[in-house]
Amino acid sequence: MYTTELDKQRHTVVTQEDPEKLAAFEARVAADDFIEPKDWMPEAYRKTLIRQISQHAHSEVVGMLPEGNWITRAPSLRRKAVLLAKVQDEGGHGLYLYAAAETLGISRDEMIEALHSGRAKYSTIFNYPTLTWADIGAIGWLVDGAAIMNQVPLQRTSYGPYARAMVRVCKEESFHQRQGYEIMMHLAAGTPDQVRMAQDALNRWWWPSLMMFGPPDADSPNTAQSMRWRIKRDTNDELRQKFVDITVPQADALGLKVPDPDLAWNETKGGYDFGAVDWEEFYAVVRGEGPVAKERMKARREAWESNAWVREAAAAHAEKKAAKREAA
Numbered sequence: 416m417y418t419t420e421l422d423k424q425r426h427t428v429v430t431q432e433d434p435e436k437l438a439a440f441e442a443r444v445a446a447d448d449f450i451e452p453k454d455w456m457p458e459a460y461r462k463t464l465i466r467q468i469s470q471h472a473h474s475e476v477v478g479m480l481p482e483g484n485w486i487t488r489a490p491s492l493r494r495k496a497v498l499l500a501k502v503q504d505e506g507g508h509g510l511y512l513y514a515a516a517e518t519l520g521i522s523r524d525e526m527i528e529a530l531h532s533g534r535a536k537y538s539t540i541f542n543y544p545t546l547t548w549a550d551i552g553a554i555g556w557l558v559d560g561a562a563i564m565n566q567v568p569l570q571r572t573s574y575g576p577y578a579r580a581m582v583r584v585c586k587e588e589s590f591h592q593r594q595g596y597e598i599m600m601h602l603a604a605g606t607p608d609q610v611r612m613a614q615d616a617l618n619r620w621w622w623p624s625l626m627m628f629g630p631p632d633a634d635s636p637n638t639a640q641s642m643r644w645r646i647k648r649d650t651n652d653e654l655r656q657k658f659v660d661i662t663v664p665q666a667d668a669l670g671l672k673v674p675d676p677d678l679a680w681n682e683t684k685g686g687y688d689f690g691a692v693d694w695e696e697f698y699a700v701v702r703g704e705g706p707v708a709k710e711r712m713k714a715r716r717e718a719w720e721s722n723a724w725v726r727e728a729a730a731a732h733a734e735k736k737a738a739k740r741e742a743a
């Protein structure tokens with residue numbers, strides 16, 4: 416019902432566009448041309464991109480919180496330096512993405528306000544707690560691993576600024592994935608307690624990682640239009656399958672067990688069959704009922720408020736510079 420309603424709305428929005436402009440736009444997209452900020456685009460395309468890019472930006476920024484939590488408790492100076500660099504990268508990803516979304520005519524303040532008021536969504540994965548150091552390994556390995564799977568095809572997404580932001584983001588994500596896997600390798604080859612920590616982290620992060628690809632294709636109302644406009648290049652289920660196929664052998668190499676009794680290699684399809692994701696849990700987390708959803712937003716709002724002086728100082732500095740330039 417909800418899906419049908421959404422589709423109807425989208426259909427109305429698209430059919431209200433100038434048919435000639437729409438046809439020219441669709442031909443460009445079909446020819447794999449990039450659409451740039453000043454080009455004509457259907458309103459529904461603009462809105463979809465604003466929603467997707469801003470959600471992506473919010474996810475990068477909120478994603479700093481579960482890991483930032485461990486910077487002071489990293490087990491060595493080397494681990495601390497690496498984690499610090501990784502968390503800073505995520506902040507940078509958020510900034511490129513907010514800047515890309517701004518080219519579509521929305522302001523940074525509007526996006527931040529939508530996040531802080533709870534209207535905007537971000538990836539459900541960041542509403543789970545990081546309980547042990549092994550979680551930092553599992554996040555890098557699985558969460559950044561899933562992010563790469565989602566983001567590599569976005570380097571060829573039809574909107575130019577989004578595609579270009581993804582090129583650098585993807586390079587950094589592959590470093591993030593490796594640093595996580597390296598932590599897991601270390602723990603999995605360690606003492607029995609360390610092995611237990613590694614397995615426990617995999618148990619808790621596996622299913623939320625599979626949820627990162629979004630609902631099954633049959634329940635994903637945006638997928639068809641997004642594929643047509645080449646915003647998306649692969650469906651949620653295709654990406655989830657790819658992730659499972661790549662990640663299971665990595666768990667085997669660690670000597671850890673993926674927590675899915677239904678996981679089995681399927682020779683015919685050349686990939687793994689795997690158990691059903693608990694979509695009830697996913698939708699509950701989307702509704703804001705994740706284990707640490709409230710803490711995450713509280714931390715974001717506090718950071719926004721207590722750092723207001725930085726924004727004010729930067730604005731005052733920019734004004735001063737502009738005045739000097741004018742006087743010169």
Ligand SMILES: [Fe+2]
Binds near residue numbers: 505
């Ligand atoms: Fe990132």
Ligand SMILES: [Fe+2]
Binds near residue numbers: 562588591
């Ligand atoms: Fe990352």
